[in-house]
Amino acid sequence: xxxxxxxxxxxxxxxxxxxxxxxxxxxxxxxxxxxxxxxxxxxxxxxxxxxxxxxxxxxxxxxxxxxxxxxxxxxxxxxxxxxxxxxxxxxxxxxxxxxxxxxxxxxxxxxxxxxxxxxxxxxxxxxxxxxxxxxxxxxxxxxxxxxxxxxxxxxxxxxxxxxxxxxxxxxxxxxxxxxxxxxxxxxxxxxxxxxxxxxxxxxxxxxxxxxxxxxxxxxxxxxxxxxxxxxxxxxxxxxxxxxxxxxxxxxxxxxxxxxxxxxxxxxxxxxxxxxxxxxxxxxxxxxxxxxxxxxxxxxxxxxxxxxxxxxxxxxxxxxxxxxxxxxxxxxxxxxxxxxxxxxxxxxxxxxxxxxxxxxxxxxxxxxxxxxxxxxxxxxxxxxxxxxxxxxxxxxxxxxxxxxxxxxxxxxxxxxxxxxxxxxxxxxxxxxxxxxxxxxxxxxxxxxxxxxxxxxxxxxxxxxxxxxx
Numbered sequence: 001x002x003x004x005x006x007x008x009x010x011x012x013x014x015x016x017x018x019x020x021x022x023x024x025x026x027x028x029x030x031x032x033x034x035x036x037x038x039x040x041x042x043x044x045x046x047x048x049x050x051x052x053x054x055x056x057x058x059x060x061x062x063x064x065x066x067x068x069x070x071x072x073x074x075x076x077x078x079x080x081x082x083x084x085x086x087x088x089x090x091x092x093x094x095x096x097x098x099x100x101x102x103x104x105x106x107x108x109x110x111x112x113x114x115x116x117x118x119x120x121x122x123x124x125x126x127x128x129x130x131x132x133x134x135x136x137x138x139x140x141x142x143x144x145x146x147x148x149x150x151x152x153x154x155x156x157x158x159x160x161x162x163x164x165x166x167x168x169x170x171x172x173x174x175x176x177x178x179x180x181x182x183x184x185x186x187x188x189x190x191x192x193x194x195x196x197x198x199x200x201x202x203x204x205x206x207x208x209x210x211x212x213x214x215x216x217x218x219x220x221x222x223x224x225x226x227x228x229x230x231x232x233x234x235x236x237x238x239x240x241x242x243x244x245x246x247x248x249x250x251x252x253x254x255x256x257x258x259x260x261x262x263x264x265x266x267x268x269x270x271x272x273x274x275x276x277x278x279x280x281x282x283x284x285x286x287x288x289x290x291x292x293x294x295x296x297x298x299x300x301x302x303x304x305x306x307x308x309x310x311x312x313x314x315x316x317x318x319x320x321x322x323x324x325x326x327x328x329x330x331x332x333x334x335x336x337x338x339x340x341x342x343x344x345x346x347x348x349x350x351x352x353x354x355x356x357x358x359x360x361x362x363x364x365x366x367x368x369x370x371x372x373x374x375x376x377x378x379x380x381x382x383x384x385x386x387x388x389x390x391x392x393x394x395x396x397x398x399x400x401x402x403x404x405x406x407x408x409x410x411x412x413x414x415x416x417x418x419x420x421x422x423x424x425x426x427x428x429x430x431x432x433x434x435x436x437x438x439x440x441x442x443x444x445x446x447x448x449x450x451x452x453x454x455x456x457x458x459x460x461x462x463x464x465x466x467x468x
Contacts, residue, residue: 017041023242026179026320027101027327031336035316035343041181044053044310045172047305048188055192056217057301059199061367062186066144067214070151070369072297072407073138074158078130078165079275084122086282086408087268088115091260093315094322094404096177096243098468101326105243107256112174112236112251112258116167118264121165130159144290157218162226169231176315177322178242178457183235191228197223249465263468266406270397270413275418281439284429292436295375298366299440302376303383306351307390314394318402321463325403330464337399337458344391352387355380367393379440386444389451396454404468412450421446 013033017040024035043332060067099108104398121206130137138148168191172184198220205211212219236245278300285296324333354364358376367373397409420443427436 005337013037014040018044018185027194027323027329027332030341031320031332034320035313035336035340037434038176038179038181038316038319039313039340039343041185041312042176042315043309044184044312045181045188045314046308046315048185048192051192051196051305053304054301055196056221057298058366059203060214060217061298061369063203063214065290065369065372066147067151068294068297068372069290070138070147070154070214070287070465071217072293072300073147074155075442078158079278080272081123081126081130081159081162081165083271083275084126084268085119085169085220087266087271088119088122088166088260088264088320089169090267090271090401091115091264091404091406092170093173093177093318094263094402095256095260095468096174097179097319097322097402098326098404100178100242101323108174108178108243109245109249110188110253110256111260112171112243113245114253114260115170115174115264117252118257118260119166119170120163120451123162127159128161130162131156134159146415147290151214153212153215154218155213157222161222161225162217164222164229167229167232168225171229171236174243175232175241176319179319179323180241180243181316181319183241184374187228187231189236190231191224193224194227195224198223218230252277259468263404263406266410267401270406270410273410273413273417277421280422281425281442284425284439285436288436291369291371292375293366294369294372296436298363298372298441299379301366302362302380304353306348306355306387307394310344310348310351310391311394311398313340313347314398316340318398321399321402322404325464325466330461333403333464334461340466341392341395344395345388348387348391352384355384355387361386375436377445379436382437382440383443386448389444389448391451393447393451393454396451396458399458400454400463403463403466404467405463408463409454412454414455416446416450416453 013036017037024037026038056071057068060071092111095111099111121375135148135152138155140150172187175181175184199217200206201209202212202216202220235241236243280295282293286293317337320336321333323335324330359380360373363373363376363380397412400408422447425439425442428434428441429436432438
């Protein structure tokens with residue numbers, strides 16, 4: 001009877017997490033249940049974000065290695081926009097979570113609107129510059145003339161949609177910080193359904209749709225993301241979330257904006273440090289030819305598919321840290337982090353076993369190119385060796401961010417990615433003549449070091465005194 005009761009309780013928690021309509025106080029709820037209610041929709045939300053990349057690559061791979069390389073090179077630079085979006089989203093989620101923990105919903109709405117205004121400013125600059133200089137961006141990243149000719153249109157569309165990318169990340173950060181994880185999840189579900197339907201239609205010109213080739217992938221993704229943003233604004237302004245934005249919030253609030261800029265500056269640079277290292281890696285891979293670039297791109301896409309759900313678990317820890325610190329419960333915040341880290345380790349440990357055992361069949365789903373498959377499979381196996389460490393590293397970084405301490409993870413990223421990963425990849429690839437393998441090995445080595453140092457820094461407890 002007890003087992004039946006426990007099983008019923010688990011399924012009831014899953015149903016409640018997916019509905020997201022209970023509006024529980026996560027500073028009072030049992031820690032395990034709080035993590036479940038937040039993590040399940042956050043994991044599914046992150047899975048939906050990774051699905052954008054997987055769906056795009058599934059269809060684009062049918063166009064050949066040049067098309068795959070176009071997507072890889074374009075998005076390696078677009079990660080600069082993602083760095084700003086994720087950094088600002090992280091800061092926004094921290095501020096919103098702290099205000100919610102303090103029971104100050106009006107302050108949470110102020111933080112949300114200031115973040116939206118700031119995000120639109122960033123997106124405008126990046127979008128216009130990226131779309132205008134699209135061919136030059138590809139050339140700088142080492143693209144051949146054939147890749148530039150094939151992919152310049154795709155690159156322009158993707159950069160031109162910077163505002164939708166920014167707002168989709170940013171407003172979902174508001175929802176996560178407030179504890180409305182199920183709402184953020186549903187937004188990405190709808191956006192992905194539209195993307196899944198439109199991608200093959202626009203790439204291959206099925207039915208009445210024009211045949212746009214690789215650019216069709218960019219158009220379909222942009223339409224899907226834009227639809228998601230419209231739904232987000234509807235939820236924010238119609239009282240469908242815990243944070244409700246009114247016309248009175250549509251103004252510059254100096255104090256809130258200053259706090260947001262201060263916290264987000266560390267977050268943006270933190271993610272910039274990380275994504276800049278990825279740009280360096282793909283640039284090194286590109287020097288070994290389009291096959292190596294395509295293999296690296298496919299492997300990373302599959303890795304991201306697993307890691308983004310894991311970021312969902314880490315984001316749950318960040319929300320609990322922010323809200324519990326706002327409620328003056330630092331010890332409860334710490335307990336939440338250790339519990340989330342353990343769950344994340346179990347999840348990624350299982351994923352690692354699957355990826356190592358079935359790397360070639362997984363890669364073969366996306367391409368049958370005889371040159372790309374062995375490179376991508378080998379890369380996937382090597383990168384997967386670090387998954388247990390990735391689990392703890394992600395939770396530690398998110399927990400610092402949830403407390404509003406964006407400085408510590410910025411230092412960690414700079415040390416492990418710029419001081420260790422990039423030089424290591426170069427040394428292994430070129431000095432030791434390991435070729436692309438040097439790039440692949442640098443990833444698990446650097447990220448494992450990040451996890452170890454992150455746990456040591458977290459145990460000092462200095463993050464508990466962070467003010468936002």
